[in-house]
Amino acid sequence: MPIRSIAYVTKLLCCLVFGYFGLISGAFGESWKDRVYAHGFYTLDFTYSDSELGLVSNDRQSRSYEDDAAGLNNSVFGGQVEALVSDNLSTFFQGKVFFNDDDEAQFTLDWAYLSYDFGDDITIRGGKFLVPLLQGTELRSISYSRLWARPLIPIDGANGFHEYTGLELLKHIQQDSGSWQLQLSTGKPNHEDEDGEIESKNLQLFSARYQGESFWLRAATLHGNYTVKDGDDEILDDSASVLMSSLESEIILGPYVLNMGYATSDSDITVNGSIYYASLGYQMGHITPFIYTSLSREHYDNYNEPPPPGFDDGNGPPLPDPAPEPPEEDDRIRDGDYDINSMAIGIRWHAGEGYGFKIQWENIEQKNSAGVDTDDPANDGNTFTILFEGVF
Template sequence: MNKIFKCSLIASCLLMQPIFSVSADSRIDNLIEALDKVKISGYLNLTAGTAKNDKPFFDYDKKLSTTNETWGGVQIDFNASENLDFTLLTKFFAESRPYDDSFGVDLAYLTYKLSDQTKVRAGILRVPLYKDSDYKDTGFAQLWLRTPELVYANNKVQRHTGIEVLQDFYVGDGTIQVQAFYGQNEDPRAKASVNSNKTFIIDDIMGVHATYTIDEHLFKVGATTRTEPGELEDFIFVNDAGKQRLHVNGYYAGGRQTFYSLGYGYDDGEWKIDAETIFEITDGSRQDNGKYYGSVGYRFGDLTPYIMYQYRETLDDSKRGQGTDVYEAADGTKSFFNTQKSIEQSIISLGARYDISSNLAFKAQIDRYDHEYTFVNDRVIELDNTLYSVSLQAVF
């Protein structure tokens, strides 16, 4: 009887084997199909630098640092359906930045394609203020070792949580993409300035930008606006002497700031030319600024030397004078703001990029920095420094 049972069991297993095989093959096919919908990519910037003297420049001094500008990110794209995609970009720093975790989520959003020319995105999104906003931190995608700091440095308008619409228009041989967005962003800097548990929100971050690409040319124009977070009362504190003081964020609280941008790019495979202008205009007490840069590079095979010039200046110097920006507390204590009447900054950069492979590049760059402050009492301070940097940048 046992022998008959064993033979029957073996025969049953043999008969069922194709069924199990089909089921296993089906699961494998389903797994392969699911994996085909997922794309994993990323970038890495390994940078070392040292300055000529100890006056900080990009957080560098005479001591060689390999962590100030070393970071990377991993991006996961999931194609949920023919029209719906999900994107997640994480970012890590070799050295934790102020107000940033050493590792965290940089972007996370859904994209829904309404048509071949219209897309809607929602989630944590990049603010498209700059010509190279989409890959500001992805050094490999740029000619330079780092983006033009005097133009691109504004941490309060790098990203937002909200919604945006992208619409393409075909004009002759070119394409115009219009990008409109609306959202808000938390401002941890305001929270830290008064050591408060309150959450400060940069409200009404919104704008419209248009990018026109034709042949080797790219043109971009647009405007972005935002409101400084909090109210004046949120930033009043008592100093060590027992006197009431107002933090500068309180003096600017509620002010509306608008950024008008104009950019141009040209790349014919040999020459690469970039230029950008941004005007920062405020209806409050914050200074108005004009920011400009231009760069030219030429490819000799895998080697591309380049030169870049950046300049920043205050535009409303006549508004500032002694006693024009003062806050008087209830106890009679006065706080003075905007004591710098004018600011002029410039950076000239010489560098070279060598493409080791299709996804790995080595860059070397020298930056000469000049900075002049003119105070409301006509006192002038001039600063200068030189930064030497090398970087290995990759995408995968």
């Protein structure tokens, strides 16, 4: 980019920022500092993997971990700014910087919305959001929000439906010992699909979260519609849909912290999946040793892709007459599951308010009764992670 263009863009941005804060403070005769809330987060993550692995990372759905390699490229840094334009109207932006597959720093804007408070704890928001299916989808980049190191959801946690642009209606309800947070949303998902075979159309979701004194519980469900295309951009199915649901909880019992979650997806075309996880931590002052286990299961039912035009029941073409043994050269996917099991132990150290360290060893193992081609990568191996994390 020419230097003159950079200077022009810089000046334009400065004018916009100062004009924006000037508008906020001028409109209310208050310092803009009183009406702006800023927060940030960071994770400096050093991970060693002894095998080639393809796992969810701090910044996106799937990152390749190379065989016998170590690095800091799972680190992520981000921040947010919320500005109260009036007593009822506010704007919110949250973005992050991470390292992409080429190990170059990249910026993405995860949240960007305008919010209007109707009173009576009802808020409507319009803009770009992350979906609330399991905390790991919504708070994937915020390592400090979880006990363990790597985001839990392996592979297809939300089937690529991680973010959307649309409208949200939020309602808070207070009770004597806790509160409800209800969320109703509609919009267009920005589907994460490298092959471009899934073109999302719309989604509707509902989430309910109860915060008690020593626990929280959240349930969410999402219905999405999408179009399936082949590699030549030909439409194979224009009315495919997916239904995803999740249930998640954290319970604190004295020094024990128990987290559990379950998510499932039922799709017309792509494979159906489910995820289970549980972790248990024991708080000893600032130190919390923990264990966790998770299972990601994709169920295949004679599935072959891509499905032929006009065939939209999600099961692909039927196999020929059953044979006692499939021929050796038959590499079609069979009835069965593709599982990824993960087991980890680690220690979290709260070094201070808002920052700390984690050390974690994780074993990942796959079981492949469906005959899915998993050479790239195999998802069998171990990772060792040391990270420094924080929020401010």
